[in-house]
Amino acid sequence: MAPIRWGIASAGLISSDFVNAIDVSPYKADHEVVAVAARSQAKAEEFAKTFGIKKAYGGYEKLAEDPDIDVVYVGTINTAHLENCLMLIKAGKNILCEKPLGMNVKETKQILEAAQAKNVFFMEAMWARCNPLNRKMQEEIKNGVLGEVMQANATFGAKMEVDRVLKKDLGGGGILDIGIYAINFLQMAFGDEVPEKIIASGNLSPEGVDHSVSVIFRYKNGKMGCFSLSTQVELANEAQVCGTDGQIKVEYPMWAPNRMNFKGKELKIDLPESKIKFNFPNSAALVFEAEHVRECLQNGLKQSDLVPHSLTLTIAEIMENIRKQVGVEYPQDR
Secondary structure (H helix, E strand, C coil), rough: CEEEEEECCCCHHHHHHHHHHHHHCHHHHHEEEEEEEEEHHHHHHHHHHHCCEEEEEECCCCHHHCCCCCCEEEEECCHHHHHHHHHHHCCEEEEEEEECCCCCCHHHHHHHHHHHHHCCCEEEEEEECCCHHHHHHHHHHHCCCCEEEEEEEEECCCCCHHHHCCHHHHCCHHHHHHHHHHHHHHHHCCCCCCEEEEEEEEECCCCEEEEEEEEEECCCCCCCCCEEEEEECCCCEEEEEEEECCCEEEEECCCCCCCCECCCCCECCCCCCCCCCCCCCCCCHHHHHHHHHHHHHHHCCCCCCCCCHHHHHHHHHHHHHHHHHCCCCCCCCC
């Protein structure tokens, strides 16, 4: 069967890791990156040269016009997702868009509804859901291996002195950037049950973006989840699920684990190394979402069963709830 043909929207760090992950993976023969687009032609050409990509475009519209692309990976900044996705959807392109899909619930709904109306495949790039260890964890929880899950917790913190995190007009703050991973983990732990109550507190920068947040989720039957995030300091970046018959410990980095402890038994996955340095920990695991997208497209699906539109919307609603409690408002909210 012919390989899936990718177009890459953005020549930034996460796009680099995504393409690099495909290049060094055992699945490489099933994927071909045929084009990359960036805001500047020079940056697109530099990216293309690094990864041996044939076509480089200065402008994302060129991806929409390219007939040789099966699916577009959107790795642009958060505030650009709405415009980029709507443009690509209008052109009939299948899309894998980086998280968070939208700046708020309104944008998220707008993108998902447009994709459904155009009948294209669309998935938010919640790569944690495609990780084999996380899939194993969800399976074990569903099968009752831990008994009844009563508690789950996670931490995610790093010193992030970059504009996309610091500046409000770029969609900055920790909730959207890294909090989404902790929220996703708690949702995996509790079988995607929607929390009955969310209690959040945090500190904001002078510009009004969150840099330190702690959150408690209360679920039915006395179940509790909690997480803390920081864009100022390094936290343990681990997670835990505790049930009446045992627990699962997720080792660093909890958002892209390659090691977990299942009731005292160590499980791990081996990730390939690359001559080109990855920008983020365990980014080689990005290939699992690329491979999942390939499987979805070959099966004619318009949504992923691992990251359905309903999950994307639920997590967007949870993030918006937390932001309102903490006091983070973006121009897109007005």
